[in-house]
Amino acid sequence: MNEKILYSYTGVFNSPNAIINAAEKVSEKGYKKYDVHTPYPLHGMNKAMKLPPSKLGYVALVIGLSGALSALLLMFWMSAVDYPIVIGGKPLFSFPAYVPVIFEVTVLSASIATVLTMLFIFFKLPNNAHPLHGTEYMKNVAADKYGISIQAEDEKFDEVEVKKLLEECGAINITAIYYDEEEINHKHKILEPKFIGFLLFTALLTSGVSYFTLNKVLYMSPFNWMMEQNKLNPQSTSTIFADGFGMRNPVEGTIPRGYLPYPYKGQPEAAGVNLINPLPVTKQILDIGQKKFDIYCSPCHGFNGEGDSRLRGQFPNPPSLHSEKVRTWSDGRIFHVITDGQNIMPSYSSQLNTDEKWAVVHYIRTLQRALNAKESDLQ
Amino acid sequence: MSTTQNFEYQKKQIPKKIQTIGLALFLIGLITVGIGYITDTTRVAFNNIIIFSFLTSIGLGSLFLVAIEYLGGAVWSTPFRRVPEFLSATLLLLPFIVLPLLFSMGNIFHWLHPEVMNADKILKSKAPYLDITFFIIRVAAFIVIWILFYLLITRNSKKQDIVNDQSLTKKNIKLSAVFIPFFALTISFTAIDWLMSLEPHWFSTIYGVYYFSGSVLAALAASTIIIVLLNENGYLVKGLKPDHYYSLGALLFAFTNFWAYIAFSQYLLIWYANLPEETFWFLQRWDGNWIIISIGLIFIRFVIPYFGLLSQPSKMNPKRLLIMSSVILFAHWYDLYWLAMPNYSKDGFILGWQELGFILFAVGLIMLIFNFMAKKNNLVPIGDPKLKRGIDFRL
Structure with a gap:
């Protein structure tokens, strides 16, 4: 292709x-497909170019609201429907607790979506094949000059007219830019069927492999x-037993290991x-008892x-163990109170257990002896 | 130097009807309040607290706006800085609005009665702070501090109109820097003293910030209404653009969100902790038909201004700004009513001529103050070195 x-x-x-002057003139003439390049943002350029307000705000609005709604539904589903647990005595659907999460998800999704939309949809990145790339013009406007580029696609485009217009505006360097x-x-790589197909394939493959690994492979024997x-x-x-219970009572006439039946239940005197x-x-035994x-x-x-x-009055105070009554009780009588309650x-x-109870009984005896010593103890 | 500044400003007299309407509203309000104080003392005293807090918000909030303009080196607000300056003259009249309260405090504040204080362990521990002598010292000291800073800052600003001296701006920056910490402390303690102590048992550490957020909104809304009306009728300097309106709208929008953030933070913590000594305050405002006022607060103070000012064109539209500022200004009174009034009428909200009288009084008073100040001074700080840059401001 030579032409x-x-x-x-x-x-x-x-x-x-x-440049603002030039942009005003170009937009006045009715050109639509042109762009301005400056090393830094210029105030008032939007107005000069008669640009409509950016549509990016709507992206933020829609994605932000979707984020808010999905956060609300997610938490509603998790905590009120799928796995209802009462936390801190709050209702299952407790909206105030959701608000911070909804707020964060809204802000996060809106800002990420805005940035991504701006980069990949509005700026059409990654685009390595723009005609302006690598031109002398681009080098100038990226450093210390201000440039305007009127595209041939424009309906009103006419080489002679455009050249004249740019001269009238006072451009110091007018060049034509050709396609390589x-x-x-x-073509935009992202929109190619091959790329989209590959993306879908990767997504399906990753999710499939993850699902298969986490839910199937790990639970195959020997795992x-x-x-x-x-x-x-x-x-x-249980399907084995007629009554369907998996837990069984001990066989009649047997006792668990280490267990001794207490025959004097309700019979303190006996x-x-x-x-x-x-x-x-x-x-040693007194130590255990203590x-x-x-x-x-x-x-x-x-x-x-x-x-x-x-216990500061949470339970009524019990009588003293040093009373005449308890001191004259036999060891077995005290043992009965520990075993059966009173x-x-x-x-x-x-x-x-049984031995510990007897050890405690010994210890109670030493306490009693300490306060009401026998004649023999004093010698 | 400012001698090279070129801008078109011709001082125009404020129409006579502002003074007439203002005076009429003020007098009707004053008479209503006077009758109210005789027939229905306690209720009117509660309204007096609401209106005192409201006017403090406007006066102190406006002075805060002036101070942050100096501190932040902002230029966009310089062409209409005089409006908050005029509004902050409200501070001069605060002593007269406090005065009637000092005679009817016993009906409003439980903590004034020693027998109540001594009978309660919690109140007893708060007694050193909630002490009548200390209280009056605080109120007087705060008002003196505010008036002092008002006089110092606005005096320099007015002087600049005549002498065109740049160093006066520098002086005001220093004054503003000193004022801000005073402002932060005094506005918090004012909220605690007058509003939170109505319910001496209850406490909320964010209460001062809550009142601050509402106060800045009220001052900003009042200023915006006046700025838009002045500018649309050509009283301000020529060349103000939608960009200026946008900045006012954005600040209103930002503080609306800030208020919602603070109000919700206060609610969420109390709701989550569920401590009886904190929740009863919200339950009081949920009982009977107070629930209508409580739910209405969310809408009038947040939802309506939020969606009303959300889009970019709405912040640049003078009509929309006027409507939203009026809503926000009313919402501040509504908020204060919601804070104070449940302590007076526990069964349900009441609205009557006692409330209306004070609203008329406040609106009339602000109109009169503005009219008085506008007659004496330029509506634009013509000597300010930032003025030209302020007019040229673009987003």
């Missing part, structure tokens, strides 16, 4: 006032992560007579068993 195709006529000016060969055949076991999980149904403390009184007493008994009975509760004192069987 060059004209892209535009360009004129270069020395001062910002001259590759630029004529240039079942011990999730499948031949046992019945607690509180799950317990007092029949039960005998099996443990010897040693330093430790358990301090943990479980002292909050109500006090560290010295005087009934001086630390008045508002509950059973401590789930906190203390």
Whole structure:
């Protein structure tokens, strides 16, 4: 192709006032397809070129509102429909808590969409094949000159007229810009079917592979992560048993390991007579007794068993363990109170095992002896 | 130097009807208020607090606008800086608006009664601050500080009209820098003293900022109304463009959003924490038909101005600016009513001649102040070195 195709006529000016003047004249003549290039933004250029207000604002508005709506729907779906959990006593759909998120998503989506739209749709980036690229004109206007470029595509374009107009405006350098060969055949890469097809293919491939990996491959044996076991999980149904319960009661007549049935439930006197403390009184056992007493008994009975509760009246204070009554009780009688509870004192069987209870009984005895010592202790 | 400035400004007299209407409104308001103080003292005293806060907003907010223009080195607002300067003269009249309140405070403030204060543990701990002597000292000191800065800043500005001295701008920049911290503290404590202490149990740390955001909006809206009316009728300097209107509109829009941000922050924290000693304040404003006022506040103070000023052309349209500024100015009174009045009528909102009287009084007063100032001074700071650049301002 020897015959060059004209892209535009360009004129270069020395001062910002001259370029604004030129832009005004060009727009007055009714040219539509022309552009102005300056090293920095010029105030008043929009008006001189009679540019309509930018449409970018509508992009921000639409995308921002979509962002707001999707954030609202997302949170509504997650916290009120799909996985309803009461948090902090608030209603499932608690709008005030959503507002900050909606606000952020709106701002974020609107600003990102605005920037991307500006770059890729309005500025048509990436475009490496613009006729003005690499021209002397571009070098000038990117440094210290101001230029106008009237395109040949314009309906009113006429080489002679345009040249004359630019001269009238006082352009110091008027040049014609021609298309390069590759630029004529240039198409926007983003809109090529090949590119869009590749994009779709990549998207499908990535999502497909991720889904397959995360949901299928990882759970194929031998990767079942011990999730499948031949046992019945607690509180799950079972098809083996007639009643459908997975959890079973112990077989009649059997007891769990370490468990001794307590035959004197509700019979304090019988317990007092029949039960005998099996443990010897040693330093070690008294230590255990003290430790358990301090943990479980002292909050109500006090560290010295005087009934001086630390619970500040949340529970009524129990009577002292140093009373005549308790001092004359047998070990078994005290053991019964620990095991079965008394008045508002509950059973401590789930906190203390049998031996620990007897150790506590020993410790209570030492406390009593400390306050009401026997004659023999004083010698 | 400013001698080389060339601009067209011919001082024109403000039409007589401004004074007539202003005086009429003021007198009707004054009589209504006077009758109200005799027949319905407590309610009118509450309205007095609202109108005191309202006029403080206009006066102090306008002085703030003047100060940030000096501090920021802004030029776009210089051609009409006189309008906020005139409006800040409201500060001079604040003592007269406080005065009747000092005689009816016992009906308004619980904390004035020692037996109430001593019976309550929380109030007892606040007693050193909520003390009548300290209160009056604060109120008096704040008003004195405001008037002092008003006189200093506007005196320099007026002097510049005659002597054309650039160094006066520098002096005002320094004065403004000193004024801003005073402004921040006094406006916060004014809000706490007059409005928050109506409910001495309740507290909100953002309350001062809340009042500040509303105050700047009110001052800006009042200034915008006057600026647009003056400019459309050719009272200001020639050559002001939609770009100037746009800047006013953008500032209104920005502060509308700021108010919403602050108001919502206050609400969200209290709603989330759900502490009984904080939530009751909002529940009071949700009871009975107060809910209408509360929901209405969101619309009148945020939704309507937000969408009314959202697009670029709407900020440049003088008619739209006038309507939106009027809405915003009314919204500030509405906001103050919402803050103060639920303490007087707990069952539901009441609107009557007592409220209307004070509104007329305030509007008339502002018109009279403006008229008085406009007669005495130039409507444009003709000696200001930034004026020419201000007229040439482009977005």
